[in-house]
């Protein structure tokens with residue numbers, strides 16, 4: 001039997017909460033999720049049943065068939081050797097062309113969207129040109145590329161050329177050791193190869209690559225003529241040389257992509273004519289063949305074209321040319337014209353709305369089995385997921401016109417029906433957004449997917465305009481363009497469209513860890529609990545800090561050191577990316593790069609700098625406890641606290657209870673909140689905003705988490721908030737620490753709303769009560785919560801809506817709960833693929849129960 | 863000695879294809895594992911000595 | 921198992937022992953460093969909540985401790 005929420009007294013009447021779907025009364029709480037999956041067609045049901053998931057956890061792949069392929073390494077190496085002496089950008093294009101001309105193509109049964117990025121559907125490629133350490137780590141695992149000797153030889157060849165080897169000499173070895181540990185800061189991207197990008201899909205879908213080639217040719221003709229002008233002026237005319245090389249490289253890359261797509265077309269036709277016996281599938285394969293012949297060479301004419309063309313571009317940008325996580329796009333607006341052509345006008349590839357939902361489900365399953373050759377750190381920090389794949393829908397068009405469409409609805413319906421952890425969705429919440437679409441957002445959340453996560457539309461639009469002011473070529477986004485944004489990864493908005501998108505993670509992304517920084521600030525910069533070394537500058541003995549401000553100042557110095565180091569690491573990498581990691585294909589599809597002849601990693605018209613302070617709440621709660629018990633009430637001395645911490649509180653339980661019970665974030669508390677607000681706005685945000693990055697803009701904090709709150713917790717000793725060494729160091733972003741928000745959901749909103757200055761965004765996790773959400777009032781309550789959240793000007797919120805009974809049942813019998821999905825932080829994960837401890841941290845999150853006072857505050861229409 | 867040219871899995875690249883070269887072909891083979899059927903296409907040359915998967919074309 | 925370093929005997933704690941027959945690299949509690957594959961992490965210490973309180977292993981070939989065990993942990997026992 002399903003649990004039904006208890007009746008309450010509200011506005012002088014008794015309100016009951018019967019289930020919206022009475023049939024669910026017979027579904028036991030612990031089996032709910034296994035009854036929610038409803039693939040739209042038999043095809044997507046089959047595809048999901050045989051999906052080649054590539055989930056990782058604790059640094060390892062869960063499915064033992066998953067392994068690294070050698071083909072990409074081999075082909076890029078062959079090309080690198082063969083092209084020595086040519087301009088680097090041309091070498092990059094020739095490298096891509098050699099890979100695309102010679103790689104193995106994969107076509108799987110039942111697929112409607114085709115294409116893969118390795119020589120076998122269980123494999124993923126590696127990138128020795130990026131981080132030699134990351135590849136070396138793979139060579140020491142069970143999923144090492146074979147033959148191993150060849151892989152080692154390739155790695156040895158690349159070591160001096162790799163981006164990591166190029167960057168390392170510009171850092172003190174001590175700083176490198178500190179960065180590589182991922183305890184006070186995330187390792188630099190040059191040592192992990194981790195990356196993200198927002199491909200300008202729009203140009204490919206709208207123009208087609210043949211037109212882009214034509215544009216580059218015209219540019220070349222013009223450049224040649226400019227070079228030949230007399231009288232010669234070296235100060236102007238020499239500048240054409242790198243542009244000429246880039247336009248040539250664009251043509252090489254685009255031609256290679258067209259040929260590669262057409263090889264897929266040939267494969268589909270060969271299979272149709274020589275292997276396939278089912279006549280309906282034969283027809284499908286012939287149609288796929290025709291599509292791959294036309295796109296991405298030509299503009300898309302219908303929705304099938306658009307999905308296929310987009311997939312090819314995704315594979316190049318995220319997996320073949322170089323690795324990048326993410327699936328950033330404003331997908332509903334991107335696909336809307338093709339949806340209209342196929343569904344509304346039926347002018348090309350005519351189909352129904354339901355057919356589009358099936359295509360979205362197919363795309364979701366393609367992403368689910370897309371393997372990422374990411375480094376160990378990133379196989380550890382998104383437990384139970386594959387990689388970070390996040391797309392954005394909703395929001396507004398210029399003039400604050402609702403951007404929700406039937407395409408938005410198709411994306412949401414598919415997500416609700418097929419139930420996969422990836423890709424995650426972001427919904428941009430705006431008051432003008434249509435209710436029909438918001439209802440679908442609710443259904444995904446109510447069904448426990450953990451997504452869409454919700455971003456405040458207007459904060460995002462304003463942020464695009466803010467960063468535009470710092471544009472180095474005075475060509476940041478216009479007010480109209482500011483409406484077209486999507487999250488680059490989990491949390492941070494970035495512009496989408498034909499130009500000005502973020503091309504590399506050296507612009508924004510990556511993390512640093514205030515809980516650890518506070519730990520070392522209490523120990524003169526020394527890390528006694530994990531690495532046993534000096535982890536930051538010497539900032540004084542805590543026992544000698546006379547005032548709370550002395551402690552804050554020590555923390556500020558530790559934090560400022562890390563801020564500049566991590567952004568320097570990104571910008572040094574960017575410097576070398578511009579020289580050896582150019583992306584001529586991406587450049588060819590960006591209108592700015594095409595116009596100006598500047599490579600896409602170098603051209604930054606719209607700054608978008610951010611870095612993620614993660615584990616902020618543990619640091620903030622710790623500061624509050626110290627201020628109260630040591631400096632205000634003088635109940636303990638700093639030395640007593642240090643002794644207790646070094647003993648992991650053993651023998652100091654009464655003292656720990658006092659620190660644990662000090663005021664905590666998330667309770668609208670008049671003592672804690674001003675201290676924490678100041679910490680976020682003036683220290684975390686204020687210090688970071690002093691930094692200027694490669695693009696000329698400030699860097700702002702994005703408080704989020706991925707799985708790092710657990711991972712970094714394991715490297716963080718006991719903290720003054722009463723936490724034991726090793727325990728989770730956060731619950732994601734600005735969310736109250738697990739179980740410490742005791743005053744209900746509206747107190748959480750009131751606390752979080754106080755932090756506004758110097759922030760990019762902050763992640764807020766909330767766990768909602770399943771019976772309330774599944775009741776007849778579920779949508780109305782949630783919508784009134786969302787409207788209040790919007791009015792309070794909070795940047796983000798996301799929800800877990802899973803019962804403790806179901807999670808505990810899944811811990812006991814994982815095989816029976818394959819469809820149980822939970823929100824971890826910036827991503828959703830399959831519950832049974834998370835280590836037990838991670839599962840426990842999610843169970844420990846307070847489930848928010850709404851009382852009459854909450855409904856009153858939210859003005860819920862019950 | 864048999865070469866790819868004689869193999870039923872060899873498909874010559876059409877002359878109008880962007881990656882056409884004389885003697886170049888696609889080797890297309892069918893695979894199956896616990897998760898289903900799939901096909902692989904690898905570039906090959908008609909003069910390449912046959913591999914263990916070779917099957918004489920009719 | 922206690923998660924603190926203080927109250928263990930020196931031999932039980934991680935220490936350097938050049939050429940040890942029981943190096944961290946062969947121990948079931950050792951996992952690779954997140955970035956640098958010649959370094960490692962010791963995961964033997966468990967917290968009350970079931971988490972792992974890790975120690976960095978600066979030299980996986982020449983560090984050891986009294987808790988060395990052969991074998992491999994499942995991902996479920998990690999964080």
Ligand code: SF4
Nearest residue numbers: 866869889912913915
């Ligand atoms: S590589 Fe082997 S299977 Fe492929 S065409 Fe040649 S002989 Fe046939």
Ligand code: SF4
Nearest residue numbers: 934944947950962985
């Ligand atoms: S338990 Fe001891 S031997 Fe094993 S990894 Fe940890 S320190 Fe090394």
